[in-house]
Amino acid sequence: MSDSGILGTARSQLMRLATLTDVVYGVALVLVVTWLPLPEESHSGGTVWLADLWAEYSDNLIAVAIGLVFSIIYWMRSNTLMTALDRTDGVHTGLSIASVFFLLLLLYVVRVSAEVAAPSRRAGESVAVALIGIAGGAAWWWARKKGLVREGITKEEMLGVQIEAFAEPITALVTLPFAFVGELAWNLSWLAYIPVAAFLRRRGKKGLESQ
Numbered sequence: 001m002s003d004s005g006i007l008g009t010a011r012s013q014l015m016r017l018a019t020l021t022d023v024v025y026g027v028a029l030v031l032v033v034t035w036l037p038l039p040e041e042s043h044s045g046g047t048v049w050l051a052d053l054w055a056e057y058s059d060n061l062i063a064v065a066i067g068l069v070f071s072i073i074y075w076m077r078s079n080t081l082m083t084a085l086d087r088t089d090g091v092h093t094g095l096s097i098a099s100v101f102f103l104l105l106l107l108y109v110v111r112v113s114a115e116v117a118a119p120s121r122r123a124g125e126s127v128a129v130a131l132i133g134i135a136g137g138a139a140w141w142w143a144r145k146k147g148l149v150r151e152g153i154t155k156e157e158m159l160g161v162q163i164e165a166f167a168e169p170i171t172a173l174v175t176l177p178f179a180f181v182g183e184l185a186w187n188l189s190w191l192a193y194i195p196v197a198a199f200l201r202r203r204g205k206k207g208l209e210s211q
Contacts, residue, residue, distance in 0.1 A: 007087065010087035010088060010089060010148075011086065011087045013087070013088050013089075013093065014082070014085055014086075014087050014088040017082075017088055017093050017096055017097075018082045020097070020100075021078055021082070021096065021100055022075075024100045024103075024104070025071060025074075025075045025078070025100075025103075028067075028071050028103065028104060028107055029068070029071055031067075031107065032064055032067040032068055032071065032107065033064070035060050035063055035064050035067065035111060036060060036061075036064060037053055037054070037056070037057035037060050039053060041053075041057070042056060059113075059114035060114075063110050063111055063113060063114065066110050067107050067110050067111070070103070070106060070107065070110070071103070071107070074103050074132065077136070077164070077165075078096075078099075078100075078136075080161065081096075081136065081139070081140055081161065081165075084149055084150060084153055084157075084158075084161060085143055085148050085149060085150060086148060086149060086150035086151070087148050088143070088148060089146060089148065091142050091146075092139050092142050092143050092146070092148060095135050095136070095138050095139035095142065096135075096136070096139045098135040099132050099135035099136040099139060102128055102131040102132040102135060103128075103132055105128050105131070106125065106128035106129060106132060109121065109124035109125050109128055110125070113125075118183065119179055119180045122175075122178075122179035122180075122183070122186045123176060123179040123180065125179075126172045126173070126175045126176045126179055126186075127172070127176065129168065129169065129172040130169040130172035130173050130176075131169075132168075132169070133165065133166065133168040133169025133170075133172060134169045136165055137162070137165035137166040137169060140161060140162060140165045141162065141165075144158055144162070159201075159204040159205075162200075162204065163197055163200045163201050163204060164197075166200060167193055167196050167197040167200055168193065170196050170200075171190060171192050171193040171196050174189060174192045174196070175189040175190055175192070
């Protein structure tokens with residue numbers, strides 16, 4: 001196959017990957033909606049008011065809100081990464097699909113959060129977020145290394161995407177031990193994202209200046 005044919009195949013593969021990713025995020029939203037309680041699940045009996053049903057299953061509503069937020073955030077990030085690419089290859093595709101799978105794992109952890117011990121739930125969310133970021137960051141790193149990024153993307157822009165991709169999983173790993181300390185400590189530990197991102201940004205700028 002000619003170089004132009006290979007390039008065309010790689011670009012077509014990127015479009016298929018973007019379509020697959022969008023479909024998975026769409027399915028994720030449908031799954032989140034199915035977490036909403038049904039009237040027959042109410043323990044009150046008789047005619048059930050919607051407000052009463054939601055009040056009875058308030059934990060489900062919290063899980064739905066969290067699942068929706070995660071889905072929106074990670075879809076936006078995935079969209080940013082995809083639009084910055086010109087094409088893909090097998091390794092990048094595999095890492096991208098792995099990142100989407102770990103999002104579904106995160107939604108699973110959120111879904112069962114009301115039925116498992118709090119430290120286990122917090123640790124599960126930290127691990128899932130870390131895996132999403134590691135897979136996504138590795139996919140972007142590979143894309144940069146193999147020249148899959150589209151023309152017009154500056155080194156500074158690529159650095160910004162790289163920092164965003166890796167700052168979150170590093171922060172998630174930092175929060176992991178705090179998951180077993182308490183809810184407040186775990187929530188506050190996510191603020192570590194600020195110094196982690198600042199550190200990565202300084203390291204990245206030094207790397208650009210030395211090139």
